[in-house]
Amino acid sequence: MEENAATYDPTRYDRPSVTVDVVIFTLQNRELHVLLVKRRRWPFEGYWAIPGGFINMDESLDQAARRELEEETGVRDVYLEQLFTFGSPDRDPRTRVISVAYIALVRADVQRLRVSEESTDVRWFPVRELPRPLAFDHDHILDYAISRLRSKLEYTTLAFQLLPEVFSILELKHIYEQILGEKLDKGNFYRKIKEADILEKTPLVREGRGRPTHLWRFKGDRNHEKQFVFRWREDRVDVKHE
Amino acid sequence: MEENAATYDPTRYDRPSVTVDVVIFTLQNRELHVLLVKRRRWPFEGYWAIPGGFINMDESLDQAARRELEEETGVRDVYLEQLFTFGSPDRDPRTRVISVAYIALVRADVQRLRVSEESTDVRWFPVRELPRPLAFDHDHILDYAISRLRSKLEYTTLAFQLLPEVFSILELKHIYEQILGEKLDKGNFYRKIKEADILEKTPLVREGRGRPTHLWRFKGDRNHEKQFVFRWREDRVDVKHE
DNA sequence: TAAATAGTGTCTCTAAGACATTATGTG
DNA sequence: CACATAATGTCTTAGAGACACTATTTA
Numbered sequence: 001m002e003e004n005a006a007t008y009d010p011t012r013y014d015r016p017s018v019t020v021d022v023v024i025f026t027l028q029n030r031e032l033h034v035l036l037v038k039r040r041r042w043p044f045e046g047y048w049a050i051p052g053g054f055i056n057m058d059e060s061l062d063q064a065a066r067r068e069l070e071e072e073t074g075v076r077d078v079y080l081e082q083l084f085t086f087g088s089p090d091r092d093p094r095t096r097v098i099s100v101a102y103i104a105l106v107r108a109d110v111q112r113l114r115v116s117e118e119s120t121d122v123r124w125f126p127v128r129e130l131p132r133p134l135a136f137d138h139d140h141i142l143d144y145a146i147s148r149l150r151s152k153l154e155y156t157t158l159a160f161q162l163l164p165e166v167f168s169i170l171e172l173k174h175i176y177e178q179i180l181g182e183k184l185d186k187g188n189f190y191r192k193i194k195e196a197d198i199l200e201k202t203p204l205v206r207e208g209r210g211r212p213t214h215l216w217r218f219k220g221d222r223n224h225e226k227q228f229v230f231r232w233r234e235d236r237v238d239v240k241h242e
Numbered sequence: 243m244e245e246n247a248a249t250y251d252p253t254r255y256d257r258p259s260v261t262v263d264v265v266i267f268t269l270q271n272r273e274l275h276v277l278l279v280k281r282r283r284w285p286f287e288g289y290w291a292i293p294g295g296f297i298n299m300d301e302s303l304d305q306a307a308r309r310e311l312e313e314e315t316g317v318r319d320v321y322l323e324q325l326f327t328f329g330s331p332d333r334d335p336r337t338r339v340i341s342v343a344y345i346a347l348v349r350a351d352v353q354r355l356r357v358s359e360e361s362t363d364v365r366w367f368p369v370r371e372l373p374r375p376l377a378f379d380h381d382h383i384l385d386y387a388i389s390r391l392r393s394k395l396e397y398t399t400l401a402f403q404l405l406p407e408v409f410s411i412l413e414l415k416h417i418y419e420q421i422l423g424e425k426l427d428k429g430n431f432y433r434k435i436k437e438a439d440i441l442e443k444t445p446l447v448r449e450g451r452g453r454p455t456h457l458w459r460f461k462g463d464r465n466h467e468k469q470f471v472f473r474w475r476e477d478r479v480d481v482k483h484e
Numbered sequence: 485t486a487a488a489t490a491g492t493g494t495c496t497c498t499a500a501g502a503c504a505t506t507a508t509g510t511g
Numbered sequence: 512c513a514c515a516t517a518a519t520g521t522c523t524t525a526g527a528g529a530c531a532c533t534a535t536t537t538a
Contacts, residue, residue, distance in 0.1 A: 014299045015257035018329075018340055057256045057338050061329035085327040085342050087260075087303035096299050098260055098342075100327050170490075188528060190491065195526095210489025211535040412517075430501060432518065437499095452516025453508040 016087075016096040020064040021052030021138075023083065023145040024073065024104045027162045031126050032178045034142065035072065035113075036134070038121035043093045044135030048125075050142065052099065053118070065102040072122065074112045079105040079161040083145055091137045101141050103149060105161035153179050157198060157220065166202050166215040169193055258329075258338040262306040263294030263380075265325065265387040266315065266346045269404045273368050274420045276384065277314065277355075278376070280363035285335045286377030290367075292384065294341065295360070307344040314364065316354045321347040321403040325387055333379045343383050345391060347403035395421050399440060399462065408444050408457040411435055 024035040036048040051072045055064040062080065070076055080102055087098040113122040125131060127146060133139055152158050159175045173189045193199060197219075204215040266277040278290040293314045297306040304322065312318055322344055329340040355364040367373060369388060375381055394400050401417045415431045435441060439461075446457040 016260055016297070016299065018258055018260060055258070055329070057258065058331050060331060061327060061340070082326065084324065085303060087297075087342070089300050089302060098303070098340075100329070100340075168490085185528065185530085186490090187492070187494095187530075191493095192527090207536080208489070209537065210487080211491080211537095213490060410517085427501065427503085428517090429503075429519070429521095433520095434500090449509080450516070451510070452514080453510090453518080455517060 014096075016098045017092075018055050019052050019097055019099045020055055020061060020068055020102060021050045021099050021141065022065050022068050022072075022080075022102045022104050023050055023142060024069060024106060025145075025149065025162070026106045026124065027108050027175060027178070028124055028126075030174055030178065031128075033124040033126050034130070036123060036125055036131070037072065037116070037119035038123075039135055040118055040120045047133070047135035048131045048138075049135035050101075050138045051119075051122075055100075061100050065100075065104070069104050069106075071116060072114065073106065074114065075106050078107075079158065083141075083148060086137060086141060088137070099141075101145070103145050105158065107162060107164060150179055150181070157218070160218045160220075163218075166204055166217050168206065168213040168215055169199070170213065172216075256338075258340050259334075260297050261294050261339055261341045262297055262303060262310055262344060263292045263341050263383065264307050264310050264314075264322075264344045264346050265292055265384060266311060266348060267369075267387075267391065267404070268348045268366065269350050269417060269420070270366055270368075272416055272420065273370075275366040275368050276372070278365060278367055278373070279314065279358070279361035280365075281377055282360055282362045289375070289377035290373045291377035292343075292380045293361075293364075297342075303342050307342075307346070311346050311348075313358060314356065315348065316356065317348050320349075321400065325383075325390060328379060328383060330379065341383075343387070345387050347400065349404060349406060392421055392423070399460070402460045402462075405460075408446055408459050410448065410455040410457055411441070412455065414458075 026033050026035070035051060037051045039045055039047050039049050051068060053064075053068055053071075055061065056067075059067065061082065065080055065082075066076070069078065069080070081104075083101040083103050085098060085100045089096060091097065091099070115122055130142070134142065149158075153176065159172065159179070162175055163172065169190060170186070172193065173184055173186065176189070177184055199216040200219050202215050202217050205212040206215060268275050268277070277293060279293045281287055281289050281291050293310060295306075295310055295313075297303065298309075301309065303324065307322055307324075308318070311320065311322065323346075325343040325345050327340060327342045331338055333339065333341070357364055372384070376384065391400070395418065401414060401421070404417055405414065411432060412428070414435065415426055415428065418431070419426055441458040442461050444457050444459050447454040448457060
């Protein structure tokens, strides 16, 4: 039979539900945090979960992720990247649900959390003290998000997404240490960041207990950060999950 | 209202269709090739497309990709990796279709192509001579697959997936050159591959016009190749698309 | 001046890249 | 032998890592 726009039947196949889940990272008290929501309803009622929701039929996946992000945090124009698509048949007891997971990085200062109709609570958790187990397969998604964040940090300027407009070089180093989970050498860090030539000095200084520190600004457009590749280390080990 | 398994209504939301598309690479005549199918029906009738199809409700995404791969090539047990999920609302004129794209690498010797009910032709194309434009957004997907393949080659042992059981070191070098699209230094390649200690020498040699060449075998399990990280170069530039 | 924090300098060692050389087969 | 292809060796240089040192503020 000849098929065309008029005769095509879109209901011929069963269709799964498709959700977008967004793992939202931020830096709070110099520590990496993740936003989680507490589920109001079955399934996994009372469990913490990665925020997300069903996609609308007229929006792209990226748009859906941005919408979810804004609904949860009120934040727009942040770094957002597709992580992975999770689709085990039994990952959601309600029905077949395929979840396209995203990573978002937001700056510490922007936060006005809202409890949605789906949740009873919203909170930032330090990545080292998560309320596990999370709902669904969200432990798994979150672990993968963290490992991806870690490996991307080493060859992108992603870390700047977590910083305010101006910052000191040692603050930047601190972010790297937080996400990589290891101490870095101060001298080597200074050398590399200077060589990379991606920062510009502002006239500002911040006073503290010891010698005041110069404040710097990221040269690149934060939303197009990929053009600058500041590679902290060459090492990288890709983590395969599942 | 209290919700549970009994009262949950899975038809509450509109659902998109979800397909799995598999970009299948192989090496033929020492050149990187991609498998494409010619579409039998509207839309994009007569255009070449990346093979794929709708997922079944009871299979995982990986299983769906393996099923598609086997339907098209008869090949099982190959390297398979999720690439990206494409979901623009207008990428398919029939209905809202979200496509989870995969990359597969198959060895040159395994090929018995089958024309499916959906296609009028199946063929391997050298990546440098593709019948563009492809159907749907498949040009875009394919470009991304190639760039991903390239960058992964530099820090994984992925190349071995394209080789037969035994091979010479210069053949391996040739694959790297094919995928990376540049000449590599022979001496340096020998040095790195020896240092990596991921090959074992077989007693076999292959005779040719000049000095015969030793044949080697990959030490690792091909299906769990990630444990060995042979990094050809440290350089890598991540390509962002869209 | 001591403590605290910011920032610089220097040495070593590894490894990447360029390129020269040697090895082992055939006609 | 000449030719063809395989395989190894060597030199240079850039840069990562370790760590010592200097600078500038407050108490």
